[in-house]
Amino acid sequence: MTKRFIKNATWAADGSQIDILLEGSSNMSDGLGGSMPVSGSISPTGQNAPPADAEIIDATNQFILPALVDMHAKVSQPGKSSSLAIKLASEAARQGGIGSMLVMPTKSHSFDNHADLDSFRDAVKEQSCIHMCPAGHISIGGKGEQQAPYDTLAARGVRILSDAEHSPSNLLMLQRAMRYIAELGLCMAIRGDVAALSHMGSMHHSETSYKLGLHGIPACAEEIGIETLIRLAKDTKAKLHIQTVSTAEGVRILQRAGDSVSAEVALHHLIFSHEDIADYDTSFKTQPPLRDKSDREALLAAIKEGSIDCIVSDHTPCAPFAKKQDFHTAPQGMLGLDTFLPAIYSKLIKTDKLSWAEVIRACSSRPAEILYGHEAHDFIRPLILFNPNVSRSIEASDLPSRCLNSPFLGAELLGEVSFL
Amino acid sequence: MKPIKDLLTIGALSDADILSILDNAIAMKEIFTKSVKKVPVLKGKSVLTLFYEPSTRTRSSFEVAADRLSADITTFSVSTSSVVKGESVQDTIDTLMSMKMDYIIVRHKNSGIPGIIAKHSKAAVINAGDGSHAHPSQAFLDAFTIREKFGEVAGKRIIIIGDILHSRVARSTSLILKRLGAEVAYMGPGPLVPPTAHTGITRFTNWEQAFAWQPDVLYMLRVQNERMDAPFFPAGDYHKAFGVTTERLERIAGENLVIMHPGPVNRGVELCDEAMDYSNSLINTQVENGIAARMSILYHLSPQTKNHD
Structure with missing residues (x-):
């Protein structure tokens, strides 16, 4: 068994100086796409001498924290096989500091039947270097018409149901689905959206949409959706998780709902706003769209006070040719995994918008609780070392996803992740 | 005044560009109100009109303007039914590059398309209307x-x-x-x-x-x-x-x-x-005045097509 002694590291959660003695290596697979539990002990710096047979790693000015847990990622890539897409996404996630993630169903990963779930799990076992669990479909094929076989999905370990970017518009179907899954103890993850109000638009209704001559998506399309979902969940006693909240009013609705629902925000909604679309940069076309700066401030405050539980990547790889089309035609979505923790550090921690403790809660502890319950295992959250002293100008070769729809291409980001 | 290649939006122009185009339009209008309506300003230059949206006035106005400056005009027929999505625009750009045009006048129903063509082209691109965005x-x-x-x-x-x-x-x-x-x-x-x-x-x-x-x-x-x-x-x-x-x-x-x-x-x-x-x-x-203004616009732009590759 290899022994490693990491000295002079900073425990990110409270800033204390620590040494860590680790036995085992996270590079050993647990056969489930995760890594073997690493056992170890943490002590204040200098308290224990390193064992003679341990490799000593000097981590002065580096941070140690639990690996991040991402509740919202898509891994399928048009034109790539499912197993290659899984491999690339897991490498991207690992580079971003993520050790475990919830994979949204898509056309190529249709999690509405046991066969597709099994083949996904097999591919994850073979290809993934992180832990991935699938979110089952709410409706067959995500079409919003007919309920998916929830008992079958639950028997295969599915705990979260989602139709990914589609918020079911058939409220009767949804109400009955919620009533059913409430009995099974499953949770629905849905984003607020009234498609009739939003489907024509390609960006936030704003001065930028006027300037660029693009159809706007009003904030109320999302807010009415959130309100409706919360009301239905209350009526059916179903567990509900609101996905990718993007507006200030959305936050106020969540505050009124209290602890009965959990919620997430996509990292890009904490960093960017509609102005960043500038001259039709399709990398910034997302769903929900990048909103106003005032929304961004409200979302940051909501993470601080806990009315939004998690920060997610909302990772959506898009084929490079697809994003080269005009803004209206190009698909929605941004890469999030590849640069996740470096972006959080450079844009939120370094700029004093969030503390390490808040980031660890929103990107690791809370999502682990929601996804796995309180018994979140060590293999889901191994420790990672974050070196903030590495600065890198992000180029295409720095994106393991092998797509180009990253908002950080050409930008300078701080930090490098290694799994312990 | 820095030479400019494209006319995509009013916002991208300097005050000097705007005034120069407006001033020259007066001279251009004088030209075609005389008996000889043509000047050899763009002799030997090629102008392509690429309209993905139906248009009578703007297209013929540009064609008359180019003709009065002695340019050669080609009309690229884009049947709206065959152009379904933006992928075809990418393909069209490649085709256009091979044709070595000096000026491309483009109209499209989606905002931002002329900008994409301009980015990939040495020809001077004139936005003749894109979506709800601009019609300079x-x-x-x-x-x-x-x-x-x-x-x-x-x-x-x-x-x-x-x-x-x-x-x-x-x-x-x-x-x-x-x-x-x-x-x-x-x-x-x-x-x-x-x-x-x-x-x-x-x-x-x-x-x-x-x-x-x-x-x-x-x-x-x-x-x-x-x-x-x-x-x-x-x-x-x-x-x-x-x-x-x-x-x-x-x-x-x-x-x-x-x-x-x-x-x-x-x-x-x-x-x-x-x-x-x-x-x-x-x-x-x-x-x-549309003809005079468009003559002045064509005259004002500087295609980078001397060394076509």
């Missing part, structure tokens, strides 16, 4: 027409009336007029006039407010049913509520207000029949 040559002919009528644009009040939300003409023309010192207001049905917070332009929703503002020019926009996915206002009420009716025309004539329209006019919708013959209507002058 229309802006120039409008500014030129107002300048010709009043002597100068600064200090004039222009109210643009109709479907502002979908209008690239409103966006571009308001920009150039404001740059030249005019005051601009918008008027139209509530859902079709974006909030002032987004546009930076005063917003009216009825004629009383419009008249009270004491405008010099009433700029009527075409009601573009083709751009509306769902009804924005009660059908049938438009002319009564926002058009120039026979009664309103009396007041307009009494106050000696100028009427403009980018064409083609929906008779009985934006304008009543009598308004078409109104003595202070500049609609036909706009068409004539």
Whole structure:
């Protein structure tokens, strides 16, 4: 068994100086796409001498924290096989500091039947270097018409149901689905959206949409959706998780709902706003769209006070040719995994918008609780070392996803992740 | 003045560019009002018109302008049925590059397409209208027409009336007029006039407010049913509520207000029949000035096509 002694590291959660003695290596697979539990002990710096047979790693000015847990990622890539897409996404996630993630169903990963779930799990076992669990479909094929076989999905370990970017518009179907899954103890993850109000638009209704001559998506399309979902969940006693909240009013609705629902925000909604679309940069076309700066401030405050539980990547790889089309035609979505923790550090921690403790809660502890319950295992959250002293100008070769729809291409980001 | 390759938006131009194009348009208009209508300014240069959207006026106006500057004109026929999505635009760009054109004049229903073509092309790209985004040559002919009528644009009040939300003409023309010192207001049905917070332009929703503002020019926009996915206002009420009716025309004539329209006019919708013959209507002058403005635009741009690769 290899022994490693990491000295002079900073425990990110409270800033204390620590040494860590680790036995085992996270590079050993647990056969489930995760890594073997690493056992170890943490002590204040200098308290224990390193064992003679341990490799000593000097981590002065580096941070140690639990690996991040991402509740919202898509891994399928048009034109790539499912197993290659899984491999690339897991490498991207690992580079971003993520050790475990919830994979949204898509056309190529249709999690509405046991066969597709099994083949996904097999591919994850073979290809993934992180832990991935699938979110089952709410409706067959995500079409919003007919309920998916929830008992079958639950028997295969599915705990979260989602139709990914589609918020079911058939409220009767949804109400009955919620009533059913409430009995099974499953949770629905849905984003607020009234498609009739939003489907024509390609960006936030704003001065930028006027300037660029693009159809706007009003904030109320999302807010009415959130309100409706919360009301239905209350009526059916179903567990509900609101996905990718993007507006200030959305936050106020969540505050009124209290602890009965959990919620997430996509990292890009904490960093960017509609102005960043500038001259039709399709990398910034997302769903929900990048909103106003005032929304961004409200979302940051909501993470601080806990009315939004998690920060997610909302990772959506898009084929490079697809994003080269005009803004209206190009698909929605941004890469999030590849640069996740470096972006959080450079844009939120370094700029004093969030503390390490808040980031660890929103990107690791809370999502682990929601996804796995309180018994979140060590293999889901191994420790990672974050070196903030590495600065890198992000180029295409720095994106393991092998797509180009990253908002950080050409930008300078701080930090490098290694799994312990 | 730094040479510029493309004309994509008014916002991308310097004040010097705007004034130079407007000044030269005067000279261009003199050229074609003489008996010999042609000058050899663009002799040997190739101009391509690439219209993904139907257009009669703008396309023929550009073609006449290019012809009067002695350029060779090619019309690239894009059947709207064969062009389904943007992928084909990428393919078309590659084709265009192989043709070694000097000027590409493009219109497309999606905002931003001319910019994509310009980025990948050494030819000078002129945006002849993209989605609801921009129509800069229309802006120039409008500014030129107002300048010709009043002597100068600064200090004039222009109210643009109709479907502002979908209008690239409103966006571009308001920009150039404001740059030249005019005051601009918008008027139209509530859902079709974006909030002032987004546009930076005063917003009216009825004629009383419009008249009270004491405008010099009433700029009527075409009601573009083709751009509306769902009804924005009660059908049938438009002319009564926002058009120039026979009664309103009396007041307009009494106050000696100028009427403009980018064409083609929906008779009985934006304008009543009598308004078409109104003595202070500049609609036909706009068409004539469109050729002069477009000649001046072609003359002003610098294609980077000397070393085509």
